[in-house]
Amino acid sequence: MSEFYSDKDVQREVTELQGKSATAARLFDIRRIIGGLFVVYGVIVTIAGFTASDADIDKAEGVNINLWTGVGMLLLGLFLLAWLKLRPAAPPPPDVVPGDGARE
Numbered sequence: 001m002s003e004f005y006s007d008k009d010v011q012r013e014v015t016e017l018q019g020k021s022a023t024a025a026r027l028f029d030i031r032r033i034i035g036g037l038f039v040v041y042g043v044i045v046t047i048a049g050f051t052a053s054d055a056d057i058d059k060a061e062g063v064n065i066n067l068w069t070g071v072g073m074l075l076l077g078l079f080l081l082a083w084l085k086l087r088p089a090a091p092p093p094p095d096v097v098p099g100d101g102a103r104e
Contacts, residue, residue: 031084038077046070 005013049067057064 029084031080035077035080035084038073038080040077042070042072042074042077044070046074
């Protein structure tokens with residue numbers, strides 16, 4: 001049994017898949033995931049840097065490595081999140097209605 005699709009059906013399917021793909025790209029943008037993790041870990045490591053003892057600083061030859069690493073991680077995470085905010089993923093086409101998968 002062979003089923004034929006009209007050009008209208010094929011175009012509707014393609015448009016629907018493009019909309020779903022754009023939505024997934026926005027939800028799972030790697031900048032959001034990595035940026036968020038860097039911010040969280042940056043805050044934790046920065047706090048560890050503020051509470052470092054003299055013995056910890058002496059181990060790193062006088063440099064508060066936790067503080068500087070935490071600040072660097074925090075800045076990188078904020079940069080990634082700002083980049084996401086300023087240059088978001090492409091929005092779905094305006095004629096796509098989410099969840100409209102009913103066949104005619």
